[in-house]
Amino acid sequence: DTEVTQTPKHLVMGMTNKKSLKCEQHMGHRAMYWYKQKAKKPPELMFVYSYEKLSINESVPSRFSPECPNSSLLNLHLHALQPEDSALYLCASSLAGEPNYGYTFGSGTRLTVV
Amino acid sequence: SQQGEEDPQALSIQEGENATMNCSYKTSINNLQWYRQNSGRGLVHLILIRSNEREKHSGRLRVTLDTSKKSSSLLITASRAADTASYFCATLLGGYQKVTFGIGTKLQVIP
Numbered sequence: 001d002t003e004v005t006q007t008p009k010h011l012v013m014g015m016t017n018k019k020s021l022k023c024e025q026h027m028g029h030r031a032m033y034w035y036k037q038k039a040k041k042p043p044e045l046m047f048v049y050s051y052e053k054l055s056i057n058e059s060v061p062s063r064f065s066p067e068c069p070n071s072s073l074l075n076l077h078l079h080a081l082q083p084e085d086s087a088l089y090l091c092a093s094s095l096a097g098e099p100n101y102g103y104t105f106g107s108g109t110r111l112t113v114v
Numbered sequence: 115s116q117q118g119e120e121d122p123q124a125l126s127i128q129e130g131e132n133a134t135m136n137c138s139y140k141t142s143i144n145n146l147q148w149y150r151q152n153s154g155r156g157l158v159h160l161i162l163i164r165s166n167e168r169e170k171h172s173g174r175l176r177v178t179l180d181t182s183k184k185s186s187s188l189l190i191t192a193s194r195a196a197d198t199a200s201y202f203c204a205t206l207l208g209g210y211q212k213v214t215f216g217i218g219t220k221l222q223v224i225p
Contacts, residue, residue: 004156031211042202042215043157056211088154099144099206102159103213110154 003027006091006106014114015081021109023074023091030096032074033103034066037088049074050096081113118146118203118216126222133190135219137203138183144206146179146186147213151200160188160201195225 035043048056
């Protein structure tokens with residue numbers, strides 16, 4: 001299995017809602033990432049997990065809460081989002097401790113906050 | 115913050131022609147990677163070149179890296195309509211955990 005699976009593919013949520021994005025991989029990758037991508041912009045790093053521990057938080061607002069319950073699963077919990085948080089949220093994974101190894105990305109969740 | 119800056123930002127060519135995209139970056143890197151993204155979906159890793167390498171090939175792709183000029187180029191030979199996508203360079207700084215993407219080149223291959 002050489003895929004990163006993200007669910008849902010599309011999500012529309014109100015500013016008072018709580019929702020979660022899910023990311024799953026079975027490649028044995030122990031580094032997992034959340035990126036945010038606005039239209040016509042490059043992906044921007046949000047969080048990095050290494051061996052199920054949060055190692056990088058790029059000063060992301062607390063309304064985004066990541067969770068890595070096991071080595072295959074990465075969640076992003078969303079609460080009280082703003083319309084400007086509407087974007088494509090991408091999950092990626094890679095071999096931890098292996099710098100010369102590319103990332104495998106999921107297809108993303110397109111989030112619309114209304 | 116963005117590390118890489120691609121040039122051109124948009125490129126339109128005929129099928130069968132070669133496409134060249136350039137990437138410049140600002141600080142010392144561990145490696146430089148190129149990714150393709152179709153229609154705003156997930157990114158696909160194309161090729162990685164280490165900082166001590168100067169050129170690398172993979173199928174119709176050729177990547178060069180000039181660390182003295184802090185620049186890289188991606189050449190796609192004999193382009194196909196299916197190559198239509200956005201192409202991003204990405205740099206790994208220092209440790210292995212933080213890959214930063216450039217602004218991207220949008221390539222259109224006209225059949």
